[in-house]
Amino acid sequence: MEKELKNHILQGEYCANLFQYNRLLTREINIGGSLMGGYNPIRIQSMTTTDTMDTQATVAQTIRLVESGCDYVRITAPSLKEAENLGLIKKELRARGYNVPLIADIHFTPNAAEMAARLIEKVRVNPGNYADKKKFENLNYTASDYAAELERIYQKFSPLVKICKEYGTAMRIGTNHGSLSDRIMSHYGDTPRGMVESAMEFIRICEDLNFYNLCISMKASNTQVMVEAYRLLVKTMHNEGMNYPLHLGVTEAGDGEDGRIKSAVGIGTLLADGLGDTIRVSLTEDPEFEAPVAKALADRYESLSQNKIKTVAPSISNPFQYYSPYQFSRRVSQEVLNIGSKHVPVVVYPLHADSLVDPHVLAPAGYNYQSLLDKFNISDMACDYIYFGDQIPSFNCPGGLGQIYNYNTWKRLAVKKQCFPLMQISELHSADPAAFAQAYFVTGNEGDWESLDWSILNEFAILVVSTTYEPNVQWQRSFALNLMQQGINCPIIWQRSYEDVEDEALGIKAAADFGSLLTDGLGDGIWIGADNLKAKSKLTSLAFGILQATRLRISKTEYISCPSCGRTLFDLQETTQYIRSRTDHLKGIKIAIMGCIVNGPGEMADADYGYVGTGPGKITLYRGKTVVKKNVDSTFALDELIHIIQEDGNWIETT
Numbered sequence: 001m002e003k004e005l006k007n008h009i010l011q012g013e014y015c016a017n018l019f020q021y022n023r024l025l026t027r028e029i030n031i032g033g034s035l036m037g038g039y040n041p042i043r044i045q046s047m048t049t050t051d052t053m054d055t056q057a058t059v060a061q062t063i064r065l066v067e068s069g070c071d072y073v074r075i076t077a078p079s080l081k082e083a084e085n086l087g088l089i090k091k092e093l094r095a096r097g098y099n100v101p102l103i104a105d106i107h108f109t110p111n112a113a114e115m116a117a118r119l120i121e122k123v124r125v126n127p128g129n130y131a132d133k134k135k136f137e138n139l140n141y142t143a144s145d146y147a148a149e150l151e152r153i154y155q156k157f158s159p160l161v162k163i164c165k166e167y168g169t170a171m172r173i174g175t176n177h178g179s180l181s182d183r184i185m186s187h188y189g190d191t192p193r194g195m196v197e198s199a200m201e202f203i204r205i206c207e208d209l210n211f212y213n214l215c216i217s218m219k220a221s222n223t224q225v226m227v228e229a230y231r232l233l234v235k236t237m238h239n240e241g242m243n244y245p246l247h248l249g250v251t252e253a254g255d256g257e258d259g260r261i262k263s264a265v266g267i268g269t270l271l272a273d274g275l276g277d278t279i280r281v282s283l284t285e286d287p288e289f290e291a292p293v294a295k296a297l298a299d300r301y302e303s304l305s306q307n308k309i310k311t312v313a314p315s316i317s318n319p320f321q322y323y324s325p326y327q328f329s330r331r332v333s334q335e336v337l338n339i340g341s342k343h344v345p346v347v348v349y350p351l352h353a354d355s356l357v358d359p360h361v362l363a364p365a366g367y368n369y370q371s372l373l374d375k376f377n378i379s380d381m382a383c384d385y386i387y388f389g390d391q392i393p394s395f396n397c398p399g400g401l402g403q404i405y406n407y408n409t410w411k412r413l414a415v416k417k418q419c420f421p422l423m424q425i426s427e428l429h430s431a432d433p434a435a436f437a438q439a440y441f442v443t444g445n446e447g448d449w450e451s452l453d454w455s456i457l458n459e460f461a462i463l464v465v466s467t468t469y470e471p472n473v474q475w476q477r478s479f480a481l482n483l484m485q486q487g488i489n490c491p492i493i494w495q496r497s498y499e500d501v502e503d504e505a506l507g508i509k510a511a512a513d514f515g516s517l518l519t520d521g522l523g524d525g526i527w528i529g530a531d532n533l534k535a536k537s538k539l540t541s542l543a544f545g546i547l548q549a550t551r552l553r554i555s556k557t558e559y560i561s562c563p564s565c566g567r568t569l570f571d572l573q574e575t576t577q578y579i580r581s582r583t584d585h586l587k588g589i590k591i592a593i594m595g596c597i598v599n600g601p602g603e604m605a606d607a608d609y610g611y612v613g614t615g616p617g618k619i620t621l622y623r624g625k626t627v628v629k630k631n632v633d634s635t636f637a638l639d640e641l642i643h644i645i646q647e648d649g650n651w652i653e654t655t
């Protein structure tokens with residue numbers, strides 16, 4: 001198997017194959033008899049939110065998590081007493097017939113980790129805080145200082161490794177972007193490289209002690225950072241002859257549709273790359289809601305690996321000269337209208353209506369017609385273009401809205417201002433030259449592009465590239481890289497239709513499909529089709545949600561809220577909703593809502609403001625990483641937070 005592992009990984013530098021889906025084969029590890037990695041299914045897990053000292057509540061919630069689809073359940077152990085209680089929780093679960101492997105979540109407390117490792121099946125340690133305290137200090141190290149620090153970490157960490165070895169306990173080395181140690185931050189910066197090195201230091205200690213029952217995670221709230229860190233980790237491990245399984249997750253993803261989209265963009269991008277052996281989707285909701293989302297993501301790729309992929313895309317020689325999987329940069333494209341070049345990716349909304357007489361029909365696209373004023377109110381999430389197909393509206397469309405018509409219908413339009421043709425490749429070769437004198441959209445599926453004479457296209461062409469392939473990313477990636485190789489700079493709008501997908505599953509699938517391309521800087525717009533979708537406005541919120549999750553186009557406030565756990569000091573769901581109700585009009589502002597002061601400040605990542613529980617009924621408020629007000633009574637904390645935002649000139653009054 002070792003030889004097979006090595007051959008498997010070599011083809012894509014960080015994945016099995018850049019141009020054909022293939023799951024990366026990793027080392028198989030044993031978590032209390034449940035095997036993970038290797039050829040095993042992608043395992044699903046979640047985490048309890050109860051007080052770990054409340055044995056009955058934790059047992060009951062663990063059972064609910066198992067019944068929601070979890071293969072493993074993680075429980076926080078902030079101190080020795082909670083770690084000891086994990087033994088009781090396990091005993092009670094076994095007595096009730098539940099053999100689910102339990103994982104202790106450890107931050108800062110080696111003694112709790114060492115206790116838990118004797119009692120339950122797996123321990124998660126955070127290398128950012130296992131042996132280091134975080135003070136947000138910039139430290140200067142000489143090479144010998146740094147070596148001395150590594151020796152100190154070795155001394156602190158090796159007892160746990162030895163216990164895990166002795167008891168057959170598995171371990172996750174779980175790096176979080178937000179909680180890198182001051183030492184790592186000072187040396188490598190707040191970067192994917194720093195995240196990888198943080199884990200590698202601990203992995204090397206494990207290997208030095210001949211302990212290999214490990215999995216690794218690189219979580220971040222920023223999906224680009226998270227994706228880049230996992231890829232860099234795989235490449236780095238491979239260079240050192242390692243192949244540990246990966247636990248995937250996006251931290252502090254938030255709740256509702258935003259949380260699901262963000263998770264699907266980050267996790268789905270990596271799954272589409274063939275990476276990932278276990279998943280946790282972190283939502284600020286009851287944890288029972290997490291496993292179905294994780295399972296929906298995993299099942300899609302599980303069925304691919306079982307059926308053997310038939311999609312074979314042409315490979316590109318030396319693809320990394322055109323893009324980097326480890327550092328975001330956007331494909332260079334020419335500007336056509338407001339598409340391509342430096343413009344944010346556009347959103348195309350496909351309108352299917354019985355008739356186009358009533359202007360209210362544009363509401364799901366973000367244009368709300370006000371009859372009394374006879375004008376459109378344009379929302380922050382209004383699409384840039386509407387595809388009307390062969391229908392022609394009998395009302396005047398809003399001024400800035402682009403209208404796309406099928407070519408033959410476009411030809412019949414009396415007034416063509418803001419109206420653009422969509423041409424099939426077969427129509428291009430005999431098209432009216434007038435069509436080429438302004439922006440035009442050219443569309444095709446996978447095979448269609450092979451018949452295109454590319455020299456026909458001029459500087460006004462915008463490509464609408466569709467695929468039905470599963471997964472989509474390998475073919476679309478090769479399409480974009482092929483254009484780069486040939487020096488063709490037409491903007492690309494990715495298009496995909498989901499006709500047979502339920503509303504809930506649509507968001508998860510589309511976020512993974514489009515997110516995996518946009519995260520790599522490929523594409524200038526998205527066009528999601530779903531004729532059977534009941535709530536049509538969901539298409540626009542989904543498209544803008546995907547762009548927000550990839551941080552390519554910000555159209556709303558971003559909430560970085562932790563999923564809560566046994567440390568949480570207030571009702572996170574209720575508080576998040578309350579904060580959202582008064583701040584969700586602050587486009588572009590990132591607000592972190594964190595349940596505890598122990599991990600909260602470290603995990604807030606790049607939030608602009610932080611609302612962190614410090615004690616019962618007490619909140620500490622942050623501007624970035626700086627404390628602004630300590631221990632504010634929770635009754636007034638939101639008002640105080642708004643006051644800070646106002647002081648910064650970032651507040652907008654609602655009308």
Ligand code: SF4
Pocket residue numbers: 562563564565566567568569594595596597598599600603
């Ligand atoms: S930040 Fe939230 S999830 Fe993380 S340890 Fe604190 S309460 Fe738990």
